[in-house]
Structures are given as structure tokens and as C-alpha cells.
Amino acid sequence: MPVDGHKSLHELKVFLGAVRRRPSAMGAIVPSGPALAGMLALVAPTTGEPVVVELGPGTGAATRALRSRLPAGARHLAVELDGELVDHLRVAHPALDVIHGDAADLAKLLLDRGIEQVDAVISGLPWALFPESLQRTILGQVGDVLAPGGAFTTFAYVHALPLGNARRFRALLSDSFDEVIVTRVVWANVPPAVGYICRRPLVRANAG
Ligand SMILES: C[S@@+](CC[C@H](N)C(=O)[O-])C[C@H]1O[C@@H](n2cnc3c(N)ncnc32)[C@H](O)[C@@H]1O
Numbered sequence: 001m002p003v004d005g006h007k008s009l010h011e012l013k014v015f016l017g018a019v020r021r022r023p024s025a026m027g028a029i030v031p032s033g034p035a036l037a038g039m040l041a042l043v044a045p046t047t048g049e050p051v052v053v054e055l056g057p058g059t060g061a062a063t064r065a066l067r068s069r070l071p072a073g074a075r076h077l078a079v080e081l082d083g084e085l086v087d088h089l090r091v092a093h094p095a096l097d098v099i100h101g102d103a104a105d106l107a108k109l110l111l112d113r114g115i116e117q118v119d120a121v122i123s124g125l126p127w128a129l130f131p132e133s134l135q136r137t138i139l140g141q142v143g144d145v146l147a148p149g150g151a152f153t154t155f156a157y158v159h160a161l162p163l164g165n166a167r168r169f170r171a172l173l174s175d176s177f178d179e180v181i182v183t184r185v186v187w188a189n190v191p192p193a194v195g196y197i198c199r200r201p202l203v204r205a206n207a208g
Contacts, residue, residue, distance in 0.1 A: 011059040014088045018058070025081060027126020032061040035188040036155060039195050041065035043120045043151035049073035051118045053110065053145075055103040055138070056125040058085060063093050066122065077113070079103050104134060106141035107206060117147040123154040128165045135169060136203075139176040143201030152177070152198040157191050170196075176203045 011031060019026045032040075040062050044052045046069055057063050057078040070076055077097040080086050086100040101109045103125060110118065121142050127135055142152050160166045173180045178200035186193050 011088075011092075014085065015059045018082050018085050021084070022082060024129055025126065026058075027129045028058075030190055031059050032124065032155070032193075033186075033189045034061075034065065036186045036193050036195070037061040037065040039183060039186060040122050040124075040153045040155060041069050043122070043153050043197060044069050044074075045071070045119055047071055049075070050120065051075045051115055052077070052120045052122065053106070053118050054078040055106070055121060055123040055142075056080065057089060057096075057098075058124055060089055060093055060096075062122050062124060063089065063096055067093065067095070075115070077110070077115075077118075079106060079109055104137045104141065106138070107144040110145055116145070117150070118145050119147055119150045121146060121150070121152045123152070125154065127154065127156070127169045128160060128163070132168060132172070135172055136176075137205065139172065139201075140203050140205030143176065143204040144206050146201055150199070152201075153195055154198075155193045155195045157193050158185055159191055161194070173198055177201055 015031050019029060044066055052066060052070060052074060054062055057080050066076060077099060078089060079099045079101050080089060081102055083100060086098050089096060089098045099109050146152060156166055173196055177198035181197040183195035
């Protein structure tokens with residue numbers, strides 16, 4: 001088996017371990033594939049010294065896509081709730097600044113590192129499993145930290161789009177951002193998914 005095959009098998013085991021430990025925080029049974037991860041990463045600037053943060057990186061599907069895109073001067077952070085996934089990410093991606101914490105505390109976690117604004121937020125969070133209050137809190141935090149001209153991306157599984165939770169979250173995105181673009185379906189992902197690309201936050205957690 002090629003080296004990459006070993007690596008992905010190891011990542012799959014780490015991911016499944018997290019699903020077993022905390023099914024209600026995962027929302028997927030396999031990591032996002034490279035096609036979806038690559039699409040989510042497209043909002044990250046390729047020049048200058050951008051600051052980019054991932055929410056719920058899991059085993060690092062989007063991390064890899066971001067690393068191959070970000071310029072040398074970039075600052076790349078990730079906020080992950082699960083301690084074992086944090087340990088995995090720190091070994092697998094030494095250049096990534098992995099914060100063991102809750103995306104609901106995003107603004108404070110970044111401020112602790114001297115960061116007030118970021119150019120892009122890329123989310124792998126399982127929104128459909130969150131109560132609406134938590135969805136609102138996290139989107140408000142994203143609104144707090146996103147720089148003017150910055151972008152937020154996340155995704156939803158196509159088979160779940162007609163369900164109440166997914167529809168409510170889609171409506172919440174429109175309440176929270178001036179622009180929400182729904183991408184084409186990424187059929188190459190398991191399961192197929194659409195991306196949401198959001199700009200110009202309308203809602204902030206710490207308005208004022
Ligand atoms: C479906 S997995 C996505 C992993 C990866 N982004 C992907 O696309 O394969 C969801 C991830 O979000 C993390 N997570 C869930 N709730 C979180 C929270 N409140 N703050 C930070 N991470 C969270 C989980 O531990 C898990 O790693």
C-alpha cells in the first residue's frame with residue numbers, strides 16, 4: 001500500500017474513534033473527501049499574510065487542502081473540541097496552530113493569541129446536530145472575527161437538505177450574512193454535499 005494509503009487508513013481509524021467517543025459532535029462517519037475540502041479551501045487567500053481559521057477540523061481533511069493553498073506568510077489555526085483529534089492534528093500538521101477549544105468561544109480563543117480578525121473561516125462543524133442557540137452563537141462569533149472582505153465556508157449533505165434542521169440552518173445563514181452562495185453539488189464526496197460561501201456578516205456576538 002502506498003504511503004498515502006497508510007496515512008488515510010490511519011486517519012480513518014482516528015476519525016472513527018472520535019465518532020465512537022462523541023457521535024453527537026461528529027455528524028459524519030467518514031472525513032470529507034479532497035474534492036469537498038478543496039472547494040471549502042478556495043476562500044483562503046493565496047497571497048500576502050492571511051490569517052485563516054478552521055472550526056471542527058476533525059482529522060484534517062480541509063487542513064491539507066488549505067496547507068497546499070496558503071502562502072508562506074499565512075497564519076493557519078484550527079479550533080477542535082476533541083482532545084484526541086487535537087493530538088492527531090498536532091502530529092500530522094506541525095505547522096497548524098491547533099487550539100483545543102470550543103468554536104462557541106472563537107473570538108476569545110483568537111484574542112488570546114493576539115488575533116482580532118481573520119481573512120477566512122472554514123467550518124467542518126456538524127451544524128445539523130447543534131441546537132439553534134449554539135448555531136447562532138457560533139455564527140455570531142464568526143461575524144465578530146471576520147475581516148471586511150473575509151469569507152466563511154461550510155457544507156451540508158445533499159440528502160439532508162429537505163430536512164427541517166438543514167432548512168433552518170440555511171435560513172439562519174441568510175439571516176447572518178449579506179451574501180450566501182450555494183455551490184454546485186460535490187458528487188465525489190461521501191455523502192455528496194453542497195458548500196455555502198458566506199460574506200459580509202450581519203450578526204455579531206459582541207456587537208458594539
Ligand atoms: C464531521 S467532523 C468534520 C471533520 C472534518 N472537518 C471533515 O470535514 O472531515 C466534525 C468535527 O467538529 C468537531 N466539533 C464539534 N463540535 C465542536 C465545537 N463546538 N467546537 C470545535 N469543534 C467541534 C468534532 O470534534 C469533529 O472533529
